[in-house]
Amino acid sequence: MLRIPCPCCGERDEAEFRYGGEVPGSIPQTDVGDEAWADYLFARDNPKGLVHERWCHSHGCGQWFHVVRDTVTHRIHAVYGVGEPRPVVDCSNESQADGGR
Amino acid sequence: MRGYSFPALVGRALRGHRGWPRAWRSAEPERTYDVIVIGAGGHGLATAYYLAKNHGITNVAVLEKGWLGGGNTGRNTQVTRSNYFWPQSAAFFERSLKLYESLSRELNFNVMLSQRGILTLAHSHHEMEALRRWANAIRINGIDSEVMTPAEIAKLVPLLNLDARFPVHGGFIQRRGGISRHDAVAWGYARAANALGVSIVQQCEVTGFDIADGRVAGVTTSRGSIAAEKVCICVAGHTSVLAAKAGFRVPITSMALQAMVSEPIKPCLDTVVLSPAIHAYVSQSDRGELVLGGGADGYNSYAQRGGIPLLEENLAALIELFPAFSRLRLMRQWAGIVDITPDTTPIMGATPVKNLYVSGGWGTGGYKAIPAGGETMAHTVAHDAPHPLIADFGLERFETGALIDEGAASGVAH
Structure with a gap:
């Protein structure tokens, strides 16, 4: 069970939230090729470790926001608003510390 | 390899089941191979088996970071079926079910x-x-x-x-x-591949790729560097992690x-x-x-x-x-x-790195695809051209837009 700290409502169970996936890069210009569009639309970093992702508190305030979470330990390192710069997170990757499993 | 049969079983039973030989040999890594397959799960082992059997390429190593069949091959719910919607998926998964129907005889393993x-x-x-x-x-x-x-x-x-x-x-x-025994599929392919000369190296994690001029020349592992002409990634959930080590991204979550x-x-x-x-x-x-x-x-x-x-x-x-x-x-x-993957169809075939191939994106339904996945990937690696059954499963479909939106892939909506 994830306990997600909504910036508006505080820490709540994951069941109240909707997942929005990894935060993608910026939208490419319209004149770039298919390769750049395929990369933007479909390719993902899908990291084993820290991921920047979108969540929406759909059964609460309805607000979208960003979470920095470790995909191995599920520990949430930071929460920040849409449009805000990415916070600096301590990169001592704990996934590596427990053998990468 | 000593064959398993009813007389062999009776003979061993009369001697108290002592002296059954090991089914396969766990090898030490050598310095060079023709083909390295990363991942000793069903798909990796099947790919190695068909490389040896159908294409005569026996100088093959299957590198496994943990133990044989310890990933998704040993964790799935063993469902074997081919009730897919789109013609490409139906042809591929039906081939797989047909291979399953004769697999026990093919591998001499129930x-x-x-x-x-x-x-x-x-x-x-x-x-x-x-x-x-x-x-x-x-x-x-x-x-x-x-x-x-x-x-x-x-x-x-x-x-x-x-x-x-x-x-x-x-x-x-x-x-x-229906269902089949997932451990037996891994063990059966391991034993049959090993009998044809394939090396299975456990506790050997691939940590990077040796790439020169856009062409793969080998891998670095937790047990040293190993050279190979061709490398095939068959690592299920960790496909993105290995792709990142090779310098490209894949459409996988x-x-x-x-x-x-x-x-x-x-x-x-x-x-x-x-x-x-x-x-x-x-x-x-x-x-x-x-x-x-x-x-x-x-x-x-x-x-x-x-x-x-x-x-x-x-x-x-x-x-x-x-x-x-x-x-x-x-x-x-x-x-x-x-x-x-976004269209829940696997990603099979070439990658942006020459001589590096990928069989991944199996999502929630890779087990049933093991025999056909191995057969078609072996063909793809051996000929450096996709097998006709998986011609539409390549990474390039995300650029052309020819997705195979296979809602039946998992059976349940994900």
Whole structure:
């Protein structure tokens, strides 16, 4: 069970939230090729470790926001608003510390 | 390799089953191979086996970071079926089911295929219409499927509660579908591949690739560098991690898919029952345990354990369908990391790095694809051109837009 700290409502169970996936890069210009569009639309970093992702508190305030979470330990390192710069997170990757499993 | 047979079994039994030889040899890594396959799960081992058997390439190493068959091959729910919608998927998965039908003889290893049928349920009028379309598409693809009325379903699965919260409106069955023994598939391919000269190296994690001029020349591992002309990635949930080491990204999201088994009970369910709408499926293993599963956890994960909210959802749905199961205890619960693509069709074939191939994106349904996956990837690696059955499964489809949006891939919606 994830306990997600909504910036508006505080820490709540994951069941109240909707997942929005990894935060993608910026939208490419319209004149770039298919390769750049395929990369933007479909390719993902899908990291084993820290991921920047979108969540929406759909059964609460309805607000979208960003979470920095470790995909191995599920520990949430930071929460920040849409449009805000990415916070600096301590990169001592704990996934590596427990053998990468 | 000494063959397994009835006389061999009797002979050994008379001698107290002492002296059975090891089924395969766990090798030490050498400095160079013709082909390196990363991942000793079903797909990796099958690829190595068919490279040796169909293409005469025997100087092959299968590198495994953990132990043989310890990833998703040993964590899935063993469902074997080919009831897919699109022609490309249907042709591929039907080939796989056909190979499963003769696999025990092919490998001289009993994979315990039990074609007990797989029944898919509909819980509304509209869902039944969609299911009928799906069932008819399967028939047009030349694969068996039968639409069933609630009365026929009640006769086939007497324990099923047709008047559930979402009543059963009907369903369809693929009678050639069923289950097989997943460990036996890994062991069988390992033994057969090893007998043809393939080396299986366990506890050997690939940490990077040796790439020069856009061409792969080998891998670096936790046990030193190993050179190879060609390398094939068959690592399921960790496809993105290895692709990143080779310098490219793939359209894959890794998630945890959980499964569980109940305590063993007397035989009570002789088919596989699956409900896409309420996210639950169940079969009974030969040991008597009910094998249960459902949807994947709804967020990226590399933790091989599932979340409790989804477990509760799966079980609530299942108990509504089978009230008789409500008093059973769960023996075990676990999860595997599945690599899900946007169109839930696998990614097979070449990569941006020359001579580096990938077989991944199997999502929640890679087990049933093991024989055909191995056969077609071996062809692809040996000829440096995709096998006709997987010509449409390449990475380039995300640029051309020719996606194969295979909703049937998982059987349940993810």
